[in-house]
Amino acid sequence: MSKVTSAQVAQRAGVSQSAVSRVFTPGASASKRTVEKVRKAADELGYRPNSLARAMVSGKSRIIGLVVAYLENHFYPEALEKLSNALQEQGYHILIFMASSTSGDISDVVEEILDYQVDGIITASVAMSSDLTDRCRKAGVPIVLFNRSQDGPDLSSVASNNVAGGRKIAEFLIAAGHRKIGYIAGWEGASTQRDREAGFRTGLAAAGVSLHSRAVGDFRSDRAAEAARQMFSGDDRPDAVFVCNDHMAFAVMDVLRSDLGLSVPGDVSVVGYDDVPIAGWPAYDLTTVRQPANRMVAETVGLLLAEIDGTGKGPQKIEIDGPLVVRGSARKPEGWSE
Known part of the structure; x- marks a missing residue:
């Protein structure tokens, strides 16, 4: 079976091929009627847009690389789900790469991420050496550290206080x-x-x-x-x-x-x-x-996307205060009230 092309969708919908491209490009403009016609024709023909081809033309993959060291800590699966959902709402998807350890060398992982032509990188509880940071900067790929910070002014980071x-x-x-x-x-x-x-x-x-x-x-x-x-x-x-x-x-x-x-x-x-x-x-x-995972995720995504679209204000270090949640595993002070 041959793959359905955008030209076939355009012919069936009675629109131009560029109109089909706009319908399937996040953030592009198309009238409601055009969108309905194109999507109806695409469904009938079984057409799926080629994201990789579009990335080659636009220079944007709409993919974010996420490096995480370990998932045993239940904070991370929940945070990764929130990050994925927040990025998808902005038209991005994530590729997850596992680092060998929190303290290990992640050079090979970062090189692999850059090979995928990602638009940005989020690292969760792994460190970035100055050499790796410089390589990413030369490749034009911004980085935000999530739930980890580093000394020095070169990297944006988001963590709790x-x-x-x-x-x-x-x-x-x-x-x-x-x-x-x-x-x-x-x-x-x-x-x-x-x-x-x-x-x-x-x-x-x-x-x-x-x-x-x-x-x-x-x-x-x-x-x-x-x-x-x-x-x-x-x-x-x-x-x-x-x-x-x-x-x-x-x-x-x-x-x-x-x-x-x-x-x-x-x-x-x-x-x-x-x-x-x-x-x-x-x-x-x-x-x-x-x-405060929701706020940490929102700040991380906001910082990264601002760097990607060129509106960022440079590296920022954000710390968000979180409350003490008192339950039954610790003795409460006398007169303690919630």
């Missing part, structure tokens, strides 16, 4: 009477880890409280579980712990209750960060800082 979130958690735990407070860190190289811990320590110090104990979970549930076993197996264990994200916090709670026989929050208050859907399940009922 991690410093403020960490401080809120410290203030909440201290107000609830905790003084032996632990912290389980994410991957040490991540800006999210660095900023959440910095805010947390600042909040503790402001109240004259020192961090009782610290372990590293690397944003992995297995390592977070082992960190919890080490932190809570001794006699001098913390009576509260801030875990750098919800994904690790669930593993920590499982170890505390099932392996060590501790009550949450009776023996230990647990607080996470992200507010993924599972945090609200009765099995965890996790107190956590909510990452």
